[in-house]
Amino acid sequence: MAGKTLYDKLWDAHLVKQRDDGSSLIYIDRHILHEVTSPQAFEGLRMADRKPWRLDVNVATPDHNISTDTAERAAGVDGIPDEVSRIQVKTLDDNCDYFGIREFGMNEMGQGIVHVMGPELGASLPGMTVVCGDSHTATHGAFACLAHGIGTSEVEHVLATQCLVAKKMKNMLINVEGQLGNGVTPKDVVLAIIGEIGTAGGTGYAIEFAGQVFRDMSIEGRMTVCNMAIEAGARVGMVAADDKTIEYFKGRQFAPTGEVWDQAVAYWETLQSDADAMFDAVVELSGGDIAPQVTWGTSPEMVAPVTGLIPCAENEQDPAKKQGIERALTYMGLEGGTPIVEIPVDRVFIGSCTNSRIEDMRAAAEVAKGRKVSESIKQVLVVPGSQMVKAQAEAEGLDKIFIEAGMDWREPGCSMCLAMNADKLGAGEHCASTSNRNFEGRQGGGGRTHLVSPAMAAAAAIAGHITDVRSFD
């Protein structure tokens, strides 16, 4: 019999019951909640007079629609200017109080974007099943978790039963061998993968990322890649555990200590696919071929190397794809055949659960250091992913580098990734953004998003247009 994949192992370890109708009940080890997708779930619990099954698995924090402005943040929850947002954040506070769920409040150390704060607190750990009412939950797969996003009904289901009704996915292996060139980052790797397999390429699969490129990558880099598994259509993305994984969790707030730590490590060391495991699909890429990537359209698969050109619709044979390119270019106000480096930029956003960790801040600061933001740029927002990232960045003096370069250093939250607060693009504005979605209107009605790495975003801020960061010394 063939060996098991990492996904098979995690699935088997969490299977509570295989039902006769083909559905399965799987156990959930960690549940992270935020203000947007939880209120209706808590309301459901109250209406049915149910209580959370366990309290010690849930952790909550507000992130999606809180202000990132320092003065507004200082005014606390009552100071949130938008009434609807204020009610939503308050509702999370009230629900956590009422049900006894551990919350990291808006201005508390530990608060941050759900997928940044979970790992850094050791709230999510290798080998766990991790869910959150947010599609980017796959982020936690970077350290061999079975992690995926769920809808609000499932949030309620997990709260009430500690289980989910699930169906096993198929296994996909994405193998990237070789080495990345200078200036090429995890973000470029994942954008290149999405360009290769398309936004529906991973639908129905759990993806395991493997190969030399991932072995060489930091845990934070692996989080950036797994984060965008959903943009490749897959609910689950993961990387096997290795020494770096174990090292990463040592000393984290909710990580085990002493003998239990040793016991945990012994288990974590088994979290790899067996050598003879079978995958339903295998995709191979060469790390050395990947250049910094830039999206030019309105779907993450509409991506090209920075050295390339925006594609021309007339060269596309498939009528549906052709129509898609035409529609995207009209929305983006761009013409086929234009070099990627000629894409104009009005605003820059460095942040989001894809790229707001300390290594991302360092990569952006390295480019910004000693340079000034181009005068043609209206705004550069640098938004750390969590209070801990913010504190660490400030301890390293990165905030000063950003401010001296002419960038805005903000308070942690989702910010312009989805523009639920005041951080938005104006209609027609182009943004070099380190976030994960370039859908129409995602960063503000009529806004035009170009997904890039933190280094590429900082370089665009300095140059005033998309540019190849490798041309900076």
Place this chain on the structure above:
Amino acid sequence: MKAFTVHKGLVAPMDRANVDTDMIIPKQFLKSIKRSGFGPNLFDELRYLDEGAPGQDCTNRPLNPDFPLNWSRYQGASVLLCRENFGCGSSREHAPWALDDYGFRAVIAPSFADIFFTNCFKNGLLPIVLEENIVDKLFEEAEENEGYELSVDLSRQVVVTPSGEELSFSVDEFSKHCLLEGLDEIGLTLNEVDSIRAYEAAREKDTPWLFGAIK
């Protein structure tokens, strides 16, 4: 949950691939702490010419005349015909809530994004996967014939066209059962209390660090 057995309704076409959840319900409406009332803002950015705000009365907003759902022939539609990868993007259940609140009972497409697909079932909305060439044909028929209706029979797992042609689709047993009966999935899972407790007890022994860490 609302049960779904047989539904016959007017078909509205949404001729666009990769319709994402931001398109289905833009983020500003996610601030609501309620489950209902999202219908007027379904496809807000495509449907209206101005920018929508939560809590606003939509009856006098300028409509985009190019958007099919605004055409008189599609008023009252309850079956949405879509292209591939419908519902991609976020996990927001507000997307099926908005479709349901607007009046849709079934969505037909060649493929759906995983999370959206799951979320539909939890809300009595039936997502139906049909082969691409069949969907192409339904688009043609719906666009050519005003008042084009389809009938969906969940228990027999068929979509019936006006000419009587039956197009079969697959649906997993569990979801079908829950939808047909309008069952509360949480209640069903809670029937398995013993299995869950037994699993938990074994797990606490093997992986003690997963218990009691967060207080």
